[in-house]
Amino acid sequence: MMIGPDLLNIAIYLPLAAAVGIALLPRDKEHLAGPLALAASLLAFVPALALYLGFDPALPGMQFAQDLPWLSALGARYAVGLDGISLLMFMLTAFLGPIAVLSSFTAVKEHRRFYYASLLALQTGMLGVFAALDLLIFYVFWEAMLIPMYFLIGIWGGKRRIYASVKFFIYTMAGSLLMLAAILWLYFDHQSRTGIYTFALSAYGNAAAGGTGMLLFLAFALAFAIKVPLWPFHTWLPDAHVEAPTAGSIILAGVLLKMGVYGFIRIAVPFFPEAAMTAGWPIAALGAFGVIYGSLTAWAQDDIKKLVAYSSVAHLGIVMVGALVLEPAAVGGAVLQMVNHGLSTGALFLCVGMLYERRHTRLMADYGGIAKVMPAFAAVFMIVTLSSIGLPGLNGFIGEFLILFGSFKVWPCLALISLGGVILSAVYMLGMYQKVFFGPVTNPANKELPDLKVREWLCVLPLLALIVWIGVYPNFFLKRLDTAVNDYIRLAGGQRPPFSLVQEGK
C-alpha cells in the first residue's frame, strides 16, 4: 500500500475499532481484553512507523493530507494530515500506546474490557488531535478524548479518584468551551469577509488583529494553557496524576499535556500572530515562573508520584518558553523536548507504578535501600532520572539545551530563570532517588521485593532505547522538524532567516 492518507486513517482509527471489539467481548472472554489491546496497539504502531519513515523532510506543508466533504451544511470537512511537528507528536502517541497497555496487565483486575476499550479509544482521540487540519474535527477529538480519560481516572484510580476525575473533566472542558465560542466567531467572521464557510486551519492564518484578535487569542490560549498546564491553571494536574492508574498517568503526562503546547503552535499563535507577539512574553513568563514553582513544589513532596507530577509543571514551563520565543532553535527544541518529556516522564510514572504494585505505597519514607534489593530496577530508574534532569548524552539535554540556547538571545531573563529550574530539577530528582534507593533497607517489608520481570523489561526497554537514541543522535528526529518549525515562525510573523536545526555537511 502507498504511504498516504489511507495509512494515516488506519493509524488513527485502528485503536478505536479495536476498542469497540474489546468492549463487546463476551464476559467469559474477559481475560483476552489485555492481550487483544496490546496486539491492536502494536498493530496500530506499524502504520505510524511507516508514516514516520515515509515522511519527506524536504517537502513544505502537510503530508499524507486528505480533505473530504463531511458536513456540507456547515462547510466542515474531514481534513487530516501531518507536518514535522505533528508527526513527532503522532509518533510519540503511537509509541506510548502499547507501553501503556502492557503496563496495565497486572495492575488492572476489574472491568478489564471497559478499561482497555477506554485506553484504546483515548489513543484514537489523541492521534486525531495531532492529525486534524480542520477546526471542527480538532475540537471534536480534543473534547472526545476527555470521556475515556475521565473513566480511566474515575473508575480505576486511587482513593480520591472521583474528585480528581470530575475536577479534571470540568477544568479542561470549561476552558475549551470558551475556545468553542472563539471558533464560532472566527467562522462567521471569515464567512463575512470571504463568503466561504470553512473550518480549515489553513484559512485562518492571521485571522484577526487588534482588540478582537487579543480576545480571541486569549480564549484559545486559556483552553491550551489549562491543558499544558501553565501556572496558575495547573491545579487539576497533581490530583489527576496522583489518582490516575499508571497507564493513565503515562498517557496524561506523555501525550495529553503536549496537546496544550501543540495547540499554541498549531492554532493560537499562527491564527493571531499580532496578539501572540504582545502576549507571548507574559505567557512565557508564566511558563518560566511555573518552572521555579513546579520545581520547588516537587521538592517539597513526600509522595513520589506527586513529585513527578509537579516536575511536569516545571518541564512544560520550559517548553512553553521555547514554543513562544519564535526562535527556530528554541521552537525545534520545544517540540523535541515534548517528546523527551513524554518519554522520560512516561518512564518515571511507569517505574513509580512498578514500585507501587510491589509495596502499595508511594511515600518516599516507606522506601530506602531499594538499590540493594532491586539492582536492575535501580539502574533503570537512574537512567530515567538522569534523562529527566537533562544529563548530556541523554535526550533531555538536547531539548533543554536547544530551548535555552534559542531563547537566550531574545528573552535572556526568562532563559536564565528556566535554567534555574533545570538545576533545581537535579536537586529534587536526585534527592528523591537517594531517599528511595540508597542507604540501608530500613523497612523490613522492602527486603524481599522481586526485581524487574520480563513484562516490565519489555515496558521500559523501548523507552530507554529512545532516551539514549535521542541523546546521542537527535538528527533522526530533528531533521523532520526543520520545515515545519520555519513554517510556524513564518506564520507567527517572526522575522528570522530560514534556519536548520541539523547542520549536515555535504
Add this chain to the structure above:
Amino acid sequence: MEKNLLDLTAPLLLVAVPAIVALLLRPAWAARAAGIGLFAALLNVSFGGPANIMPFGQSLVYDPLTKLLWLLILGAAFAAVDLTPRAACAAQLPANEYYFLLPISTVGLMAMLATGDLIGVFIALEVVSLPLYALAAARRTAAGAEAGYKYFLLGSFGAALTVLGIAFFYGSVGSVLIQSAAAISGLKVNQAAASAGFLLIMAGFAFKAALVPFHMWVPDVYEGAPTPVSAFMASAVKAGAVLILFRLFAAADLPLYYKIFWWAAALTMAAGNIAALPQAGVKRMLAYSSVAHAGYLLTGFMGGKAAFPAVYFYLAVYAAATIGAFSLVAILEKHEKGVTLADLRGLAAADPAKAALMAVFVLSLAGIPPLAGFFGKFWLFAQAVRGGSPGLVVIAVLASAVSLYYYLSIITAIYAGKADTPAAPRAGTPAMLWLLGSFVLLGGLAADFFLLPAANALPFLP
C-alpha cells in the same frame, strides 16, 4: 382536491383512530394499537405524496415544513409510547386512558404546527393540554395530585395569556394570521398594543417550553407525573412548544423581541443549570436540565429565521436523549419516589447495556463530542454568533460548563459507584433504546441528513 385533503388528514386520523380504539381494548392491545397508529402515521408522512396544500386558507397548511415538524413530533411520540414499560403502566397509569390521551395530545401538537392562524394555534394548544392535565395527575398519590393540579392551574394561566394576547393582536393588527405579525413593525397606531399582545401569545407557549420565568411547575410536574408521561412532556410537547415559539418569533422578527429573548435565554440557562446542581433525584435533575435546554434553544433564536435548521436538529437530538434518559429511569424505577443517584450506583456492573446507554444520553445532553448533542449545541450557538450575540454564547458555554457537574454526577454514580444492595436480575433492554442510543451516538457525524432538509423547508416559514 379530495385526495389532497386526504393527504393532510391521513396522518392525523392514523394517530387518532387507533387511540380511540385503544379505549376499548385490553391494556396489552391498547399499547399495540397506539404504537401502530403512531408508526403508521410516521410512515405515511415520510413516504406520502408531495405536500403542498392549504385546503382552508391559513388554518391548515400541509407543506414540506409541516412534514418535517410532524416527523419530529411523531418520532418522539412513537418512541415515548414504545418505551413505556408494561410494569409502570400497571402500577402508575390506567393503560387504556394513557394510550388514548397521549396520542390525542400528539394530534394536538401536529395541528398546532400545521396551522397558520392564531385561533387554530390556540385550539390546538388546548387539545395538547387537556389530555396532559389528566395524564400528569394519573398517579393517585399526593405527588401525582400536586403535579396535575399545578400543571392545570399554571397551564390554564398560560393559555389565558395567549387568548388575551390574541385579542390585543387582533384589535391592533386586524388579523389572526401568524404571518401578519410581520406588520407589527410597520404599524402607525397601536404598535405597542400589538407587540405586547404578540408577546403575551408567546408567553403562553413559554409555559409549555418551560422558559424562565414560566418554569416553576417543571420540576414538580415532571417528578410527580408518571415517568413515561414526563418523557413525553419533556420531548414531544417541549419540541412542539419551542417550534411554535420559533415560528411566532421569526414571523414577528422584532428587535424588541430579540432583546427580551436574549434575557430569557440567559436566565433560563442559568436558572435551569444552577437549580439542577444539588438535585439527588434523577427525574428532578432531568427536569431542571430540560429547562436549561430550552435556554440553549432560545440562544439559537438569535439567528432569526435562518436558525431553523439548527433549532430543528437540536430538538431532534435533545428529544432522543431525553426520551432515552427518562425511559431508562422508568425502567429502573423500583419505588414510588423514583430513581435517585444512589440507586444508580453500580449500574455499570449490574447491567452494562443500560449503563452505557444512559451514559450516551447524558453525555449527549451535556454536549460532549462526538455525540450528537455537541453538534446540535455547536450549530445552535453558531446561530447566535451569526445573529450578532456572541455575549449570549459566552453565557451559554459557561452554563454548559456548570451543567457538566450534574451530568457527570450521573455518570460517576453509574460507573464509579458501588451498589448498596445486590443487583436485581437483569431485564432486557428495549430495541427502541438501542435505536435512540445509536442516533445520539452517530447522528452528529451525519448531521447533514437533518440540516439539509430543514434548510430546504426554510422558505415555508411564515
